Amino acid sequence: MSPNAINKFMNIFDVIIIGAGASGLMATSECVTAGRRTLVLDMGDAPARKVRISGGGRCNITNMAASRNRYFGINPDFVRGILARVSPSDILAWADQHNLAPRESSPGRFFCDAGAAAVVDALWQDAQKAKFIFNTMVVSVSRSDDLFTVTTARGNFTGRCLIVATGGVSYANLGVSDLGYKIAKQFGHKIIPVRPGLGAIITPVMDPELAGISLNVAISVAQYVITDAMLMTHNGIGGPAAYRASLHDLGDGIRINFCPGTDIRAHITTARQQNGRRSVSTWLGTIIPARLARWIAGPYADVRIADLSTIQIKDIVDRIENFTITGDQLNRGSFATAEVTYGGIDTQDISPRTLESKRCPGLFFAGEVLDITGDLGGFNLQWAWATGRIAGQSATDYTIG
Numbered sequence: 001m002s003p004n005a006i007n008k009f010m011n012i013f014d015v016i017i018i019g020a021g022a023s024g025l026m027a028t029s030e031c032v033t034a035g036r037r038t039l040v041l042d043m044g045d046a047p048a049r050k051v052r053i054s055g056g057g058r059c060n061i062t063n064m065a066a067s068r069n070r071y072f073g074i075n076p077d078f079v080r081g082i083l084a085r086v087s088p089s090d091i092l093a094w095a096d097q098h099n100l101a102p103r104e105s106s107p108g109r110f111f112c113d114a115g116a117a118a119v120v121d122a123l124w125q126d127a128q129k130a131k132f133i134f135n136t137m138v139v140s141v142s143r144s145d146d147l148f149t150v151t152t153a154r155g156n157f158t159g160r161c162l163i164v165a166t167g168g169v170s171y172a173n174l175g176v177s178d179l180g181y182k183i184a185k186q187f188g189h190k191i192i193p194v195r196p197g198l199g200a201i202i203t204p205v206m207d208p209e210l211a212g213i214s215l216n217v218a219i220s221v222a223q224y225v226i227t228d229a230m231l232m233t234h235n236g237i238g239g240p241a242a243y244r245a246s247l248h249d250l251g252d253g254i255r256i257n258f259c260p261g262t263d264i265r266a267h268i269t270t271a272r273q274q275n276g277r278r279s280v281s282t283w284l285g286t287i288i289p290a291r292l293a294r295w296i297a298g299p300y301a302d303v304r305i306a307d308l309s310t311i312q313i314k315d316i317v318d319r320i321e322n323f324t325i326t327g328d329q330l331n332r333g334s335f336a337t338a339e340v341t342y343g344g345i346d347t348q349d350i351s352p353r354t355l356e357s358k359r360c361p362g363l364f365f366a367g368e369v370l371d372i373t374g375d376l377g378g379f380n381l382q383w384a385w386a387t388g389r390i391a392g393q394s395a396t397d398y399t400i401g
């Protein structure tokens with residue numbers, strides 16, 4: 001009997017994939033296309049549940065700007081080779097093949113006009129030849145005689161190699177687990193502490209009365225300057241600018257420029273010459289929403305701009321261009337609402353070529369479970385697609401013969 005026939009006889013799968021999410025399904029497609037006996041286990045009741053709700057139902061499938069500087073973690077260089085092998089263009093080609101109608105809604109950023117549900121259908125179609133078991137939580141994994149045994153409430157399953165594609169621990173109402181981190185730890189990998197990423201920021205500094213106001217700002221956080229739309233919320237700030245800022249270390253506080261691209265000092269000088277009788281809040285209300293203008297102007301709100309002293313002008317310019325919130329006044333939102341998980345399995349003991357563990361042959365990792373977090377804008381799915389495809393190809397190679 002050939003080794004393949006023996007495996008079949010003993011009910012040994014070539015590849016077991018834990019997680020039928022974005023990366024797990026991409027990996028599955030590679031394995032089944034190469035004819036590997038593939039088992040996919042998922043604790044949820046349907047495939048790719050996060051993809052289904054991604055991009056507000058339109059799935060922001062990728063971003064042409066995907067490169068090292070849009071990814072964060074201890075070692076963002078890890079992404080280089082992976083994105084070179086499975087690029088955004090490759091994903092757009094896949095989307096075209098499946099008639100997902102990807103459309104560039106802002107420079108480089110692609111959403112699917114066919115909708116996120118169609119993306120899930122496409123992934124599902126490609127993975128059809130695998131055996132899927134849903135509503136099945138994997139509780140542990142062991143390895144002996146070069147085989148992996150995966151334990152679930154529905155029994156044990158054995159495979160020649162294992163792909164861990166369990167995602168992060170954010171958006172917990174969809175059902176998430178930290179199993180991926182536990183498996184990695186068990187085989188000697190280091191875990192970078194996790195925290196919520198791409199979520200709102202809570203601060204008592206903002207007035208709840210401002211909730212609902214949205215405007216373009218520049219937020220300085222750590223060594224980054226993020227220019228994007230910000231939404232005032234009932235307990236802090238949200239919207240793309242705040243979400244993106246939440247990826248970074250908030251310990252040293254943030255600075256908000258409410259009027260990026262406008263030289264406020266020059267603007268005041270001109271305004272004083274043209275009509276100095278206007279109050280600070282009226283003048284500022286010509287540049288940003290009136291309610292916000294009054295709040296930022298603070299003690300100067302009703303002062304005529306012509307009456308402002310040099311020191312007061314400096315203070316106002318600072319309040320508008322350099323509004324500072326200290327670290328102790330900032331809190332991340334919870335894992336419950338954050339879109340992604342920052343941190344995860346340290347990439348140092350994982351091959352960037354194959355995504356195989358350097359500590360355990362036949363063990364592969366893909367997707368958000370790794371300590372790589374993408375920026376807002378399609379970068380996280382690009383990461384999931386790319387790592388899923390590569391892990392699937394590597395598992396296929398691993399199980400030749």
Ligand SMILES: Cc1cc2nc3c(=O)[nH]c(=O)nc-3n(C[C@H](O)[C@H](O)[C@H](O)COP(=O)(O)OP(=O)(O)OC[C@H]3O[C@@H](n4cnc5c(N)ncnc54)[C@H](O)[C@@H]3O)c2cc1C
Pocket residue numbers: 018019020021022023024041042043044047048049050051053054055056059060061062136137138139165166167168170171175176177178179180338339340366367368369377378379380381382384
């Ligand atoms: C609301 C929302 C919108 C988003 N929109 C976008 C977007 O438009 N563009 C973008 O790039 N990114 C977006 N993201 C992020 C993106 O969806 C994720 O980064 C991506 O899905 C991660 O893929 P993954 O395969 O690593 O994990 P997941 O897709 O989360 O899949 C992990 C799978 O593993 C399963 N699992 C976990 N533990 C176990 C266990 N113990 N046993 C069995 N199964 C298990 C889970 O049930 C899940 O199906 C969004 C995220 C959210 C929450």
